[in-house]
Amino acid sequence: MPEKQDTRKVTPRSQDFAEWYNDIVQRAELADYSPVRGCMVFRPDGFAIWEAIQAELDRRIKRTGARNAYFPVLIPMSFLKKEAKHVEGFAPEVAVVTHGGGKELEEPLVVRPTSETIINHMFAQWIHSHRELPMMLNQWCNVLRWEMRTRLFLRTAEFLWQEGHTAHATREEAERETLTMLEVYRGFVEEYLAIPLIVGKKSAAERFPGAEETYTIEALMGDGRALQCGTSHFLGQNFAKAFEIKFLDESNQLRFAWQTSWGVSTRLLGAVVMVHGDDQGLRLPPLVAGTQVVVVPIYRKPEEEAAVMASARSIAEALQAADLRVQLDSREGLTPGFKFNDWEMRGVPLRIELGPRDIASGELVFARRDLKGAEAKSKAAISEVTVRAKTVLGQIQKSLFDQAKAALASQIREFDSYSALRKQLEGEGGGGFALVYWCGEPACETKIREETRATCRAIPIGQSGAGGKCIVCGKSAADRAYFAKAY
């Protein structure tokens, strides 16, 4: 049971989104700042969401054939330097260990910012034959990147993630794997986190250092800015060549492996907050909520208390027996109104109110977190509480997705003139995704970024349109791309 928390109102979302976000994260007790700059503490309610994400995503990852392993947090400095683009991309943000055991180290060690190098070093030793391919590993771990500017969950120096690394015999198979994982992420984030996505390829400028192609899932936050929620990279043979991952194929030819890597991080928690939260607090999709149902007992006199608590307890037990994550709010000395607000702040999807009246009538009150006002409340027969709760939780999951989907749809705009695009992005807020034809030239992308601060978020895959004219230079453009201001 949580502690009673302070009762200050949160900063309204519409007034100051960044303040609102910090308020929610801390008052819903998801996380707190640490004594070390840029690092954060995951509190139990926040970590529970990560655990729910891990449990389901781990299942989905394993279903594709990958297995979990664990590689060390410390990597020889020289490893990072083996792939030119990779070191260029990560060198500025690595933390380096120079001393150990009271002595200066022979070779400095970096705290992993990602594990491509150490994993591929091991791959080179493990892979000799096409019979050993594909090799598909995943690890759940922490990584460290010395970020200039940090925000709880969205960008912290240390963060938790899973990173998958695979090696394949052919380009085609590796490319297929890249897209398979992209689809695993899309399915998981949309179905579990109820966050609708834009899916596509990254531009060269936004590509992972060392990758040949990067694919992304992008979501829209409540303030109209985009957030990259996961990436899947086709690495080609870049790392295989740098780390000499070679195998003999069926015709006894020595070949370099084709590789992928892919990951999602605890940033997803920030996305959940920013997509679903409102001025009352957090709103959690039932599938990842640490507590899915809370039972709030209501009573006056001691004799009422006994009856209500007995009934509330048996209802909570029945829900629990049906595999729902339940809490019975038995805290004393707090009014029901206080508890209602408290659980709303914490984002619990379904609240059950139970008092003497309900026991007398055989019905209790359901209050849904996804709806507002009178609409949020309904009655359910006590005898059917388990079935009804499951049904309603399913509806809440869908309703949160539908609300977010509508918000996303309303924030996607197509432009065919640069001045109109610029006007939209420069306007107050300037949020949302702009869908425009782009020729693919970095110069045009740079112009948009410099003049509007929006970046290319994704280029949808497999566009079948007739093509059009680049919104910047007017030359012919095969594909359209999404641009947005991003976190």
Add this chain to the structure above:
RNA sequence: CGGGGUGUGGCGCAGACUGGUAGCGCACUCGCUUGGGGUGCGAGUGGUCGCCGGUUCAAAUCCGGCCACCCCGACCA
């Protein structure tokens, strides 16, 4: 790393301009009261005012320096 802001009980703030030995709200403890949308009343606990130095009989307050954190930008999951 540039711009802005803030550092005073656990949290949010006042006090600073005009130096005089620290105050308010919330939280916390105890008692009563109340309980279907943040109950009410009373009594309490808790602070060397971010750090270092200077001015002064006297510094939260004035002066100098430093540090930390937050927000906005550039860079990035």
